Amino acid sequence: MILSIPGPEAVFRWWVSRMAELLPAVLRRDQRQDVRLPVRRDGTLEPGSLSRLPLPASRKKSLLSARPAPVGLVLPAGAILSRELTLPRAAAPHAVQTIGYDLDRLTPFRPENVVWTVTPTGKAFPLRNGQVGFRLLVAPRRSFEAAMQELAEHAVIPTHLRCEGMEGVLPLGTPSQVRKIRPSLLVLLGLALIAAPFIRQEISRLRLDHALSALSAEKQQAEALRRDIAGFTQGPAAIRREEHRLGSSLLVLQTLTQALPEETFLTELHFHEHHVSLEGQSAQATQLIGILEHRAAFSNAAFSGPITRSEDRRQDLFTLHADAPG
Known part of the structure; x- marks a missing residue:
């Protein structure tokens, strides 16, 4: 009598089949x-087909619950x-x-x-x-x-x-x-995924452009204010520079008003780059050069012509020129 000993694979298949028989029926494939x-x-x-459907399963689920067929x-x-x-x-x-x-x-x-x-x-x-x-x-x-x-x-x-x-x-x-x-x-x-970094970069660039545009508008306003302020401050300075170079007519008028005697009347006054020409009448015409040079700080004072008498013989007619102070 010859005995055949099964190999390892046959033993393993027999063991799997025995274990499968021990599983609950709900877990076997042949039940689905x-x-x-x-x-x-x-x-x-x-008609009547719906009666073949299985009854709805309980809401309570577990590992042994059968899957719906x-x-x-x-x-x-x-x-x-x-x-x-x-x-x-x-x-x-x-x-x-x-x-x-x-x-x-x-x-x-x-x-x-x-x-x-x-x-x-x-x-x-x-x-x-x-x-x-x-x-x-x-x-x-x-x-x-x-x-x-x-x-x-x-x-x-x-x-x-x-x-x-x-x-x-x-x-x-x-x-x-x-x-x-x-x-x-x-x-x-x-x-x-590839475009995401570029999209974020474009969004950042747009935000920076928007911020720069806002700053540019504010910069333009600031520059306009600076120009206005510079105009307000530079105007008087320019006037002072021109007055220093050419002389101030208002200052000359003020000086002459304070220096000339009360009996002196001016009929003409010419002022150009510190040079003054005077024409008028005065009871003390011969003293005008000394008065202008000593009291009013004029220089190079001199008569442009002879001194003559007025028609009523009360005033002297004169014409003189001088350099204004400053």
């Missing part, structure tokens, strides 16, 4: 069979269209996108009016080198929309579609849309 609800030709559920809709025969397709081996990894672009050409429906899926068939095509076979399943939405609305009223969301007399399951959803959105979102996120 899908609930199949038949759908009529008009898209509504068969998936719910599938069973459409009448012919409601799901099936078609065999071939694609080049290079396009096989992107079969969903490739077939999705030509879905309106491959089927008599628009993409937004159907639910579809594509799966590899695993068939070999020896006569077509580099070709891969796929199976396209398409179901019009009108064939099950009424059933979906009826189940939505009971808070039930089906996960897939089946068809009488056909193998395979059609998941509810549009794979082409799901596959297209993810790369675009990744690209947008990548662009946003």
